[in-house]
Amino acid sequence: MRLSPLCLLAVVAGAPAWAQSPEAPLPAARGQPKFEAGLGAGGGFLPDYPAAGQNHFQGLAFPYIIYRGEVLRSDDQGLRGRFYNDDVLGVELSFSGAFPSSSDNNRAREGMPDLDWQGEAGLALRLTLWRDRETPQRVNLELPVRGVFSTDGTGVRYRGLTLSPELAYERLDLGRPGGRFRAGIGPIFATGRLMDYFYRVKPEHVRPDRPEYDAESGYLGTRLQLSYRMPVTERLSLVAGGRLESFHGATNSESPLFRQEWNTSVALGFAWSFYQSETRVASTSSPFD
Template sequence: MIKIYVLLVTVLFANQTLSQEDIKLENDLRPVWEVGAFAAAFNTPEYPAADQNNTNIIAAPYLIYRGEVLRIGDGAIARAVAVDKSWYELDVSLAGSFGANSEDNLARENMPDLDFVFEVGPQLKMRLAEFNFAEHGRSELFLNLQARAAFSTDFSGLDHRGYVFQPQLAYRQRGWLSEKTALSVRISPSWATEELHDYFYQVDSQFVTSDRPLFDASSGYMGTNVGLSVSFEATKDIRVFVGGSMTIHSGAANIDSPLFKDKSTYSMGLGMVWRLWQSEQKVAGR
């Protein structure tokens, strides 16, 4: 099924797309601020280790501000120069997953729907290495330590769903095929507290069937995501991205749950960022 989410979802996914522009090239001047629109389509599992996927469409405005003290967007939700050093940065990490209608999912038939889940928390980004290529731009290797609180929402209320720890090894390269082409490769295992595992994998007595036995979920390892994305300029003001990822759930804490259906799941995304307005003033190296 197709759902259209606005604002909150766009903050999550537009930020991930724009983060490919983190790496600054020589003489790379950018507007102090810019405003535009973001639109994308994603095909993702209905929940971790599900054997059914959903297609979701999102569209909304975005804002980037590259100030001397405060920076919004441009690879981070918000960060201060005081904690933006040459080899590490401290900012906010966000993640999200779309909801699922249990009527359309055989494993969850007659169970409550899964709401949109978003996660927010601090992130320590450490630059491990950087590389300069004669013909293929510049690249950097990061270790990102992310700890987030998870919440589910149907956009009329909010429920806390525990905590997630997700270290990430990320390689980003600008100038991969041309000056304005960006490549991102990442690998990120994740662990979560029992509340989030309960939300996805617990089967209480009222939902037991002949094919769905009682199951008490526990905290622990959820899986490891491996992803690749590429973005490029279609025009001076329109940037297009395409990406895909695989999550390997082998060894997950709740692999015995009747709701745990697939040890490997896949996601794909395609979208665009359209810059509509920008400041005349330019800055470098921010």
């Protein structure tokens, strides 16, 4: 949905996994540290919610840990539990999230409850449709199904489910050794509970320009997202990302909270790894693992 801290900053945090100085051997030759710790930060100009009419700057700084285990991994692709993985098929835990949004700063939602921090967790199926090991690059079809939860810091509430199939292209060592480019496009579908969270207008929140509305499950929108991570040194990396979302034909386009058929997001971040274990993870058959 929104360009999220977990989507963007998990990439930021994982950047040193591929980072290297020009003199350092490639990860394939020496492996990668099994454990890393560092500091990451990022920010962007992001829409307040899907199909919102306003964007605001959001930022986050955080410590991070990278662990490259056989099953559980926290790396450049986020937090993952790899139940099955080979050159063609993968089944993993999948996580994402989104920043909160204050209704006081959004004209369409003025007087309504704020949108809280959101987290998503579920399973994702990855099918590799094509790969070139020499480049290396690949095209995946990814099928994540996630439950969505929100919190204001005092409790957690379940908000529904999302299904977001995506066709993704990934290229390693683009621009310089350790650079990683990713582009993905796909639709998003959500249950009525999550649609209500974004688009429902209860009777107590009705205004002359904001009639009552009860949202329905279905098609939320389509997103195109791009990211590029570039190592500066063996311990410092930069990342840039962007997202273009289309809400043409969305199920809840009649909601008074639905304000724009296009949303754009841009974000920048960095990661600095201040600790890397001497224990290395042996290279696998896939440079994308």
